[in-house]
Amino acid sequence: MTVSVVLFTSDLRLHDNPVLRAALRDAERIVPLFVYDDGLRATGFAVPNRSAFLADCLEDLDSGLRERGGRLVVRSGDVVEQVHRVVTETGAARVHVAAGVSRYAARREERLRAALGDTGCRLVVHDAVVTAVAPGELLPSGKDHYAVFTPYFRRWTSEGVRDFLAAPRAVRVADVASEPVPARAEITGVSPGLAAGGESTGRRRLRAWLSDGIAGYEDGHDDIAGDATSRLSPHLHFGTLSAAEVIHGASREGSPGAQAFVRQLAWRDFHHQVLAARPAAAAQDYRSHGDRWRADKKEIAAWCDGRTGYPFVDAAMRQLRHEGWMHNRGRMVVASFLTKTLYVDWRVGARHFLSLLVDGDVANNQMNWQWAAGTGTDTRPNRVLNPVIQGKRFDPDGSYVRRWLPELEGVPDRYIHEPWKLQGPDRASLDHADHADHADYPDPIVELAEGRARFEQARGA
Incomplete structure (x- = not known):
């Protein structure tokens, strides 16, 4: 029996997930794995609001997998150690993961590749999963990234995005132990008005936005009291919706509002390609002016x-x-x-x-x-x-x-x-x-x- 591991990170969805689809093509059984990573907790990711939304996402992902005959496997600890352990327990031949742009994601990829080297298991990293266009795919002549949005947007618009991938009909999961899927109710300090997470919620919001909201976006996106925006950003961040699917849906709608909305999604890709080329910009000035900031x-x-x-x-x-x-x-x-x-x-x-x-x-x-x-x-x-x-x-x-x-x-x-x-x-x-x-x-x-x-x-x- 062949086994592949799907390491979920910022792609907590079944629809339009190249990582999941590739793993299912590879093997007879998969391990849909999410690791509560000690390293990410140490960087400050696990604040109450994102932890609560994440709990919703994992619960919904587990439910969707169970509807297809599978389940989500949850582990806690160092992500590399936990992936290595799952590979050893199952004899997996491949680990599939979405590419990231942060220094942390790059280091995670390096560590995974090194740790899996002695197991015979291959690490497969997939581009254009978190973003619509891979960060390094569009390059100006002689440079490693676009520093100005407008020329980037022209290239991005002409490039197009990959085709939509349907959710799998069936998922067969290898026999491996899992921790319980967490619940939002277990998390304290959450903002009282925090929205619900999960792919099912995100897809409902997307359908409503494409049907009733996007056409008025160009004229209404700055109406702060009217709140005439999609509110899809948390779902794009956690990957319960893919940027590619959202762009396809908006492009089919075709109104000036849809065009203005797609431009905002291009800004998201633009920032990812800047950070991919300049990871130090997460903490250092991209263009310094020698500021001597006040600290009142x-x-x-x-x-x-x-x-x-x-x-x-x-x-x-x-x-x-x-x-x-x-x-x-x-x-x-x-x-x-x-x-x-x-x-x-x-x-x-x-x-x-x-x-x-x-x-x-x-x-x-x-x-x-x-x-x-x-x-x-x-x-x-x-x-x-x-x-x-x-x-x-x-x-x-x-x-x-x-x-x-x-x-x-x-x-x-x-x-x-x-x-x-x-x-x-x-x-x-x-x-x-x-x-x-x-x-x-x-x-x-x-x-x-x-x-x-x-x-x-x-x-x-």
């Missing part, structure tokens, strides 16, 4: 807690804490505020995001933070997003702000993004309202003009 602990704490005195910033930060997710417009504004108005190191913000974001991964989180800080691929590194102007433009009646800042519920629309300007009859009216808690909302921790001037002087802009 009170200001950083105010930003983390949503108490900066700027309602648009604070609403987004409170959404992050409650849901483990934030609208992309909010991410851009809060990142600009931290790095350019407060002039705080982007790594501080990136770490805070990774402590809460259910969709937080190294490539997208770190490279987006660098873009916002002007140390990454942005061709205008000194741009500053004014949170008041952004709020008035993208939340004109303050619906989003009021949703997350109940203490500002009674503030008139014209003051909702500048509550410190309230005076006279408006102030008196607010102070006498039954729901008025305005006194509990802080004044701005910094003047915007002061912050901008400080940043521009530091950058020599």
Whole structure:
């Protein structure tokens, strides 16, 4: 009896999974394996929100495998040791795994190849599983990656993505021991509004998005109160949906909204190819400006807690804490505020995001933070997003702000993004309202003009 191991990482799905399909072609029986890796825990991956979503994903993956006659095998410990143990127990001839772009993924691949060398088992690494296009597939002349998005997007668009792979009808699993599949209920510290995970949930959300949401994406994607985005990012991060399938579905829809949405998926691939070529960018400036960042602990704490005195910033930060997710417009504004108005190191913000974001991964989180800080691929590194102007433009009646800042519920629309300007009859009216808690909302921790001037002087802009 021939056996292959499928090492699930960021591809927790049965549909459109080249790793799983290749293993099933290889062998009579497989071991669908997920390892709770001590190494990933040590890097800070196992924060409550992602751990809870992951538990949903594994439970759903196990259920889908059981419907096809199989089951998920779960182990804990060092990933290389556990894979080696499963190979020894089953006599597996191949281990299949999706390629990653982080330093950790590259090191895991190296260690697996070395550990399996004395077993006669071959490691097979599959590209274009986590992304739509493999990170190293599109290269500009004489360079190892694209540093600017627009030319990358032109190549990416002309390249096309691989064909969709159907889910297997049957899965036969080798006889090997497994730990119990974990449950979300066992995890503490989870954001109360965290969405459910799993392939079944992701596929339902994708169908609904393609049917009812994507056509309006071009016009509505910045409507932060209307929340007219797909919310598919956690499913793409954990691989309960494949980027290739999402792109195929969007392309069939064909509207301007679908085209705008596909462009965002290209940004995701773009960041992966940057990090694959420059893995140090996960912790170091991609393009350094010699910044001497400030480290005011009170200001950083105010930003983390949503108490900066700027309602648009604070609403987004409170959404992050409650849901483990934030609208992309909010991410851009809060990142600009931290790095350019407060002039705080982007790594501080990136770490805070990774402590809460259910969709937080190294490539997208770190490279987006660098873009916002002007140390990454942005061709205008000194741009500053004014949170008041952004709020008035993208939340004109303050619906989003009021949703997350109940203490500002009674503030008139014209003051909702500048509550410190309230005076006279408006102030008196607010102070006498039954729901008025305005006194509990802080004044701005910094003047915007002061912050901008400080940043521009530091950058020599």
